[in-house]
Amino acid sequence: MSKAQKIALGVLLIVAVALPWLVSSYTLQILIQTITFSMLGLAFASTLKVGLPRFDIAAWWAVGAYTTALLMKKTDMSFWLTLPIGAVTAVLVGWLIFMIAIPRGMMVFLLFGMVTAMAIQQLFGSVDFFGGWGGPGLVPRPTIFSHRFVSKPELYYLGLVFLILNIIVNYRFFNSKIGRAWNAIGSSLRLADSIGVDVVRYRMANVLIGNFFLALAGSYFAAYSPTVMPATFSFGSSIYVMMYVIVGGLFHSLAGPIIGALVITFIPEYLRMAREYEPIITSAAIIVMIIFMPMGILGLIDGRVKRLLSRMGHVGAEGSPKRAAI
């Protein structure tokens, strides 16, 4: 990381921490949503690196949310204990499914993902144990040393910690040899094979790390939502997650999903006065963005910043700015 990047990150962190004092309680509520959606986007973007589009996001998100909601409600378990239980469940169940899907390639993975997402929603909706389509009812708020997280800023900070943890872990993976192997798989399967990358194993690791954080995002969702309901974890929400990543910028596996989630979550909120037309306007806005910014919002900034830097002579040998379009 360069010095400028470190400073920019520091500023961003300060802004993120200061936000509860700067925005209205309503906006903060949307930001809390955005944190969840960002984590979902991070999982999608990370798995896209190994050339797999995942449409099972909502499934593992739901596993985390239901684990936390049911355990807290039915057994009075501490929120913090439900976190690892939800995450481990998502990883283990995921592992069983992916063991069949991943060796069979991208198309099978994609189909398994869709089916899993739909099946898990049905399961939570139709089995009484999970509370049916109305959900299991009011979930208690998490506590820490007998202090209950009830205010919006508290819940926001709780999410911020999760999100930052997710970013750090993904960043470490992306910048290690493991990340290099992931990139290799994503850019050329056959070449990756020929240099000895065990494609199935590396894809599996990537997807399971995603499952871990998806479940975490689910537990967090259960912590701030009044209740969890199957309708939230629809197949459509998995599609939305893909849009965050595309709108944010496909080549930015960390910042892209977060920017995309912010933009796409906030557009509908500012269209409340035109409620009936909101989905149409939102869709149109997304299409326009994709046409004029094929590399996403960050792709646009990318070009600008790099042109500016190169004019100022700041780009070193490694900063050749052009990326081939896909």
Added chain:
Amino acid sequence: MALLELDGVIRDFGRLRAVSQLDLSVEEGQIRSLIGPNGAGKTTVFNLITGTLPVSGGTIRFNGKDITGLQPHRIAEKGIARSFQQTFLFMQATVLENILTGFHMECRAGAIHEFLNTKKAKKTDEAARSRAMEIIGFMGLTQVMHERAGNLPHGYQRALGVSIALACNPKLLLLDEPVTGMNPTETTEMVDRIKKIRQRGITIIIVEHDMRVVMDISDRITVLNYGQKIAEGLPTEIRTNPKVVEAYLGREDN
């Protein structure tokens, strides 16, 4: 003992027999060329050796061990690397990053070390980097090492393909048309480098259409036609073999 032995290898695509009862034995330290008209099954043989395609029959032995049916990454681990006919590169990555990726099997510190970027991981990464620099120098890629692979001219891309294979530290290197599309200067340089790679003790099998190159660098040549071996021998023998001339030019009396 031969380093690589194919024994009665068969490959069918539906009803088409692409490789038929092929016996091939490559001695350690040799440069072996595999030639033949288009569609003779040369690239298929490479795909069978590297496990990209499963064989329909026969066995492949490498270094005395049966490698038939192993997955491609396992075969790579045994010491067989290849460059591709189409330019497969990590196009978005720089030349240096491409070669570093090639060190996937070597210079490993273990997943935990790599994730936490411990001293051990940094050390192995340093080692990979210095060896990558050595390959970059050897393959003449120094001026372009920070360029994106996708932006390179064709000649450099071919050289990069071979460099990635070299980073796997192979015992056997399979080169699929290494000089195709190169200008004469680039070709001469590539031929020189292939000879130098052999001097490092790496056995090489080449598929190539440029006959001057083939005659210049091969120790032995194997000729395929319609998936069958029709001749094998020294370059001088192959040049005058009537069967080979017929396969390439067609029979005179039809």
